[in-house]
Amino acid sequence: MIEHLRRLMGHLAWADERVLSALRGAPPDVAGDARTLFAHILGAEHVWLSRLEGRAPRVPVWPTLSLDQCAELARENSDALDGFVAGLDADDLFRRVAYRNSAGNAFEDRVEDILLHVALHGSYHRGQIATSLRAGGGVPQVTDYIGFIRGAPAATRQ
Secondary structure, eight states: OOHHHHHHHHHHHHHHHHHHHHHSOOOOHHHHHHHHHHHHHHHHHHHHHHHHHHHHHHHEEEEEEHHHHHHHHHHHHHHHHHHHHTTTTTTGGEEEEEEEEETTTTEEEEEEHHHHHHHHHHHHHHHHHHHHHHHOOHHHHHHOOOHHHHTTTOOOOO
């Protein structure tokens, strides 16, 4: 399972880089809403990692970030998530993490489930970003997991 989580975190970093590239190439009026969602992906990655590490986050779940700030946070998140997963052993996956969500409600979840959520949450919002970019005339990047694994994007509709 740890190797699978490593691949998912690798995909997360790869997909974040591709979204950033698409946002940098999009007209500013098109990229605005999509940038808000992208900043949320990055803020959530940061907040979840902070919970896993038992520290207070320095970035909120819905931050307001420039594309340069997004790039910086994406790199920080990727490095920190890679390091966190690399330090895990099989027993760590079942460790329960207590935290409060952004609404102040208390929860306790397993490390494995939190890391899986981080990977899936980003995929969900990257799809929204692609739709937003396409609707505004921008060109989204393919961020499918299989494209990451293959090293080549999946087929697209022409």
